[in-house]
Amino acid sequence: MPETDKVFAGSIPENYDRYMVPLIFEPFAADIAQRAASLSPNAVLETAAGSGVVTRALAPRLPQGANYIVTDLNQPMLDYAASRQAPDTRIKWRQADALALPFEDAAFDLVCCQFGAMFFPDRTAGYREARRLLKPGGHFLFNVWDRIEENVFADDVTNALAEVFPNNPPRFLARTPHGYHDTALIRRELEDAGFSRVVIETTAEQSRASSPRHPAIAYCQGTPLRNEIEARDAGKLQAATDYAASAIANRHGSGEVAAKIQAHVIVAVA
Numbered sequence: 001m002p003e004t005d006k007v008f009a010g011s012i013p014e015n016y017d018r019y020m021v022p023l024i025f026e027p028f029a030a031d032i033a034q035r036a037a038s039l040s041p042n043a044v045l046e047t048a049a050g051s052g053v054v055t056r057a058l059a060p061r062l063p064q065g066a067n068y069i070v071t072d073l074n075q076p077m078l079d080y081a082a083s084r085q086a087p088d089t090r091i092k093w094r095q096a097d098a099l100a101l102p103f104e105d106a107a108f109d110l111v112c113c114q115f116g117a118m119f120f121p122d123r124t125a126g127y128r129e130a131r132r133l134l135k136p137g138g139h140f141l142f143n144v145w146d147r148i149e150e151n152v153f154a155d156d157v158t159n160a161l162a163e164v165f166p167n168n169p170p171r172f173l174a175r176t177p178h179g180y181h182d183t184a185l186i187r188r189e190l191e192d193a194g195f196s197r198v199v200i201e202t203t204a205e206q207s208r209a210s211s212p213r214h215p216a217i218a219y220c221q222g223t224p225l226r227n228e229i230e231a232r233d234a235g236k237l238q239a240a241t242d243y244a245a246s247a248i249a250n251r252h253g254s255g256e257v258a259a260k261i262q263a264h265v266i267v268a269v270a
């Protein structure tokens with residue numbers, strides 16, 4: 001994975017939170033928060049928290065005396081998340097790599113991570129780290145996107161950009177967010193990391209937007225796909241976004257648009 005695939009900085013955090021989060025992350029954040037709350041954890045660690053969509057959904061559902069540590073590799077994402085969160089003394093924000101977490105062994109009842117594992121350079125090492133931090137019987141709850149063909153706007157944008165840059169198509173979306181969907185591999189890597197009971201559920205939702213422009217801006221300007229487009233031609237970001245918007249309009253219409261998104265939701269016991 002190129003280093004730029006994990007750089008969420010500059011104007012990405014704001015565009016991510018404004019466009020990507022309502023488009024595809026909110027329904028799955030509600031799902032993670034509901035599953036997490038049903039485990040009644042007191043000490044919770046969130047990794048790869050991004051702009052805080054899960055934190056905002058989960059914090060109100062945790063007990064009064066809970067301890068909720070929220071981390072991400074990129075400080076600008078965490079700053080954005082903290083700026084959107086209502087004051088809450090139970091929450092501590094901390095920049096941290098999910099593969100080298102600065103916490104003691106067996107400190108948490110729950111480690112949760114929404115759409116972060118695909119960015120880990122070594123998933124088994126990331127899972128081993130989650131397991132180290134869990135009390136015996138604690139839960140690791142996370143989700144990953146299914147293959148890009150099951151996530152229609154991401155596929156549309158990737159295909160459109162292949163026409164804009166035919167000699168060197170930007171493949172970030174297929175390579176990284178949608179590059180880790182093999183459930184047998186996920187299960188094996190969790191077992192290699194020492195987790196025992198592993199349950200994987202595949203869940204579909206609808207991604208909705210008020211116009212075709214919204215998903216085009218979301219993917220082209222609110223994710224590291226932006227870094228990849230600008231590396232090819234910094235002056236072409238707007239034209240590439242416009243082309244992706246017209247491709248989505250051709251397929252889904254020029255008014256409100258909706259399309260399938262699909263993810264795997266995983267619970268593993270330490």
Ligand SMILES: C[S@@+](CC[C@H](N)C(=O)[O-])C[C@H]1O[C@@H](n2cnc3c(N)ncnc32)[C@H](O)[C@@H]1O
Nearest residue numbers: 006008048049050072073074077097098114119
């Ligand atoms: C697709 S976003 C998901 C963010 C958030 N969980 C959400 O649902 O909106 C992926 C996040 O993973 C973070 N990330 C990438 N590599 C990481 C690592 N090694 N450790 C922790 N976070 C990482 C990025 O900074 C980014 O915020």
